[in-house]
Amino acid sequence: MGWAKQKGKQPENRLYLTRMVPLPLDHYLPLLKPPMLAGTKIWNSCVWESREARKNNEKYPTESELKSRFKHYGSWKSLHSQSAQAVVEEYFEAVRSYIKHRENGHEEMRPPGLKNKNLLRTITWKRQGFEYREGTITLKLSRKLNDIRVPLPEGADSLKLPDGTVLVGTPIEVKVKAVYRKRKIAGLEIHVTWDFGVVPLIAGNRVSAYDLNTALIARASTTGGQQLIVCRELLSLIQYRNKTIAEFQQKISRLKEGSRKWKALLKAKRKELKKLERRIKQLTNAVTKLMAEIDAAENIAVSVLGDLGDLRRKARTNDKNKKASQKINQLPYAQIEQQHKYKSLLKQICPDKWSEKYSSQTCCICGTRNKSFRVHRGLWRCRSCGAIMHADLNGANGILKNYLIGHCDMKQLFPLKSPEVYRWDKRWNRFVKVSPRAAA
Template sequence: MAWSDKSHPYRLLLTKQFPLGLETLPIFQPVMQAANRIWNSCAWHSREIFKQEDRWPTEAELKTKFKSFAAWKELHSQSAQSVVEEYFEAVSAYRKHRENGHLEMNPPGFKPKNHLRTVTWKRQGFDVDGSTLVLKLSRGKEPIEVVLPEGWDVVVLPDGTEVKGVPVEVKVKAVIRRRRVENLVLHVTLDLGVVPVYRAGAVSAYDYNSAVVARAVSNGRLDLFVCRELLSLVQYRNKIIAGFQEKISRLKEGSRRWKRCLSAKVRVLKRLDRRIRQMEHALTKLSAELDGAEGVAFAVVGDLTGLRRSARTGMKGKKASQKINQMAYDRLRQEQHYKNLTRGIETDTWTERNTSSTCCLCGARNPAWRRHRGLWVCGRCGLVLQAGLNGAANLLKQYLFGSCTGRALCLQGSAGLALGREAEPVCASISKGRLSGTWSSRDGSDGPLREAPR
């Protein structure tokens, strides 16, 4: 996993995983159980405060309350504070869901007594001695030393460049399946520094949809990625959840059969989630590789803030609303962002206003010309195009020229798009079209190359 630091948009942080083996379980088990006791103490104290004073305690109150507890003194001070911070984030998310009308949500609860909670060591909580990580505990306790393989802090970028990172955070997580601890995994977050990005070059725009992802490039290329398999897995997950919930509703809560059914539900859903995440990574990796191969300097993704809220107001149909609410748009954007960054490509978000109701060729706007979610037929110039490709092309125009309405493209030597005016829209798994012209408006305001936006 990797991401870009919020403090600097081009600072790349990457997390590497190292299996520790079950032989290290006796060493980390007391530490992880101490973190679990801090979590349960936070849950109990927060609920008591809410019952008595009708409010949730702040993060500072929780840290002050448990600073003198025995479980707190078993961990490094920053490791203990990170447990309280994680609990406070969970409470904040719960309160936000309740404010948005999700009254079925429950506050973060207690964990089993022997639960192995993830322990975090921040930068001041560990030292590095060559290939050895020294994880500090409380004062007077011997630190935990973990020997890592050679080259553990070296990351190879897609172009073959080796970058040595600085560790900034360490986590120890337990892999539990069927109520048994199968392994312990060490997660080391490395700071690779500020990655240089290209300041000039082609621009690509992406239109995310539940079934397809459309791509338009300023050199005139159009790509369509059909994600039916990804959508089918999400829909199959909904079917699995409904089937398990029907069985669980007929069982007595807390009984053996109820526990077995709940355990089977969690196991099946985790397997499906792993398949879904793998397909999302494959999709974003393909997008980043295409951008790198075509000399793209800026990748534009639509700003979908508030999309789910608008889908719940009755603007969409029932099936469309379900697809919109279950598509991981933000996760796809984050994955594409860091994969582009490793290739020196900047990723930007831009408004999608009017992009789905405007013709990308002539610039005329009419929402009725979108016949259904997958077909665009322009009533002025007669352009017939897949609706996602039309939206991606308009997003690119909006990023380059500031607006997509009332602005036509100057095409040279062709009557229209290679995919337009033909009776057959795109139906292949990856379909490609090409504009026989340049991405420039008729007033000549911008060309295909764009400097970094201020």
Template sequence: MAWSSKSHPHRLLLTKQFPLGLEMLALFQPVMLAANKIWNSCVWHSRETYKTEGRWPSETELKAKFRAFAAWKELHSQSAQATVEEYFEAVSSYRKHRNNGHGEMNPPGFKPKNCLRTVTWKRQGFAVENNTLILKLSRTREPIILPVPENWDVITLPDGTRVKGAPVEAKVKAVVRRRRVENLVLHVTFDLGVIPVRTEGLVSAYDYNSALVARTVSNGTQDLFVCRELLALMQYRNKITAEFQAKMSRCREGSRRWKKLLAAKLRALRKLDRRIKQMEHALTKHLAELDAAEGVARAVAGDLKDLRRSSRTGMKNKEASQKINQMPYHRMQAGHKYKSIMRRVHLDARTEKGTSVTCGVCGARNPAWRRKRGLWVCGSCKTTMQADLNGSTSFLKRVLLGDCIGRQLPFALKPPRVWRWDRRLNRFVQVSPRAAA
């Protein structure tokens, strides 16, 4: 996993995984149980404070409260503080959802006493010496020493460039399946620095949609990605959730039957989530590869942060609102961004307001020209094209010319290429244009 840092638009952070094996469980189990005790202590203190004073304690208050606890003294100070920060972030997310009208949300709760919680070591909490990772604990305990493979901090970019990253964070996670620990995995985040991007080249624009992703390049190339399989998986996830909730509603909460149904529900949802994320990864990787192969220097995607808010104000029907709110636009855009940076392409997010109701060829604007089933028929220049491709073309024209209304397209459009998910190959392949009909 990788992402782009907020400190610089082209600074790349990447996380690598290193399996440790169950033989390391004896070393990490006391540390993970101590982190779990700190989490449960934060939950207890927060609930008591809310009952007596009607407020949630601050992050500083929680850190000062448990600094003298025995569990705190078993960990490195930065690791103990990281556990409190994770809890405070969960509480902040809960309060934000409640303020936005989601009354069904519950605050973070207690974890089982034998839960092996993930432990985080920040930059001050570990050291690297001669292919050896030293994870520091409290001053009274010996550090955990882990051997790492040679060149473990060297990352190879898609163009073959080898970049040496600086480790900035380390985490140890337990892989638990059916209540049994199967493995321990070390996650190390490397800072690869600022990746130089291209300064000259073409410009591409993307229009994200719930079932389609449209792409238009400044040389006239058009691509349409049919994502109906991704949308079907999300709708199937809703169906599975509803079926389990209906069965669980007929059981007493906390009973054996209820717990078995809950475990089965979580297993089914985790499996579906893995399939959804794999398809998202394949889609964003393919988009970045197309830009790199065609000499694109700058890519622009729509800023959809206000789309969910508008869908809740009566602008959409219930079915369309559900599709909009469940489509992982932010996750897709984040994955698309770091994959583009790895291929030296800059990705930016801009507003695309009004581009879907403006003709991408002549610039005439009329919402009624967007017909059903994604068909755009311009009443001015008689252009007929797929509606999402028209939106990406108008979006690209706004980026190039400053506005899309009343502006002629400065280049000729090529016949669109259509891509669709192939289950056998686990990737998007080019198919006939009839697949987008």
């Protein structure tokens, strides 16, 4: 289950979930193998056309040109028209990503390349490419080919909310993916994205605010609750991933491209990065799950994340030192924001994003603004009222006042409780409550 990215502006409080169902290999592999191999051929055709254009110093073909050029190919006729178009769109999305990385200074990046002709490519069926009726999804292929019927488990299209409301979803996208183990096909999976509509939210005026930092996530709420979630493991994994990439690239750059040792190092690099990505994803899921659970326990109606857009722009314009700028830009903010959004909706809490303007420069107790009151990364000492607290908790309370009254230059609106601290426990693979000294 996960958040499904949708193009364009998303309606507020609309819930999209992707659910995965494993498919029996012996029954569905003979049916799905031909269209998945056809998808690989279309991808390789896109790569070949681009390489030929570069070799002949011609203009690169556009997305619409390739779609019209491939219409009469046998591989194109093996798929539904929208599924075949989706392969071309995925290729151009990869090209745009490659260009963006090169513009950002990543010279080691390479353009999308050819795939093994025996690779089973993930195939996408859009809304007009499938039908859903009575718990069965019918995947359409070309007009002359038989459709593929896939029964889904009972309850796959429904979702029960905490107040007992049951939402019935509508499928909007289907993907079939092959799972490989040591270059052998270990299984097939069908990923169905459901649209559960607008979620009925909790009625109330309780609000929580989160200040996202590289090593800590601070929380404050209108109930007076204060929490610190220590995320040093997440930061260390991201830094270790960067170090691993640098070490591999240093070795790869000394070798001839295409040699056996070059290929072996590239394979080892991909394997190591996949392992690190899984661990980073596990921690971001655990963090956002804890955030939603704390909000639900306090009957929060609106959960607000601090918007890091302005902060990251200032970091890129040398407003902060090099070390601080690197940490700010390493935070997986987009992942946390997406997961916080759908997990809050599952708890019937309205997710939102708000400005952090002056929140880390203003005392949340007396409302005095002075940048020098932040002694160092984790200590706030106000010389006006004498308040001493964690700097990130001060920032979270400032974001909360920004959301409630539009600015944070005001005295504290409600009494604050003693802060609670959560830290990752490797023994249980989850965040547990610990002594406040752990955040020092």
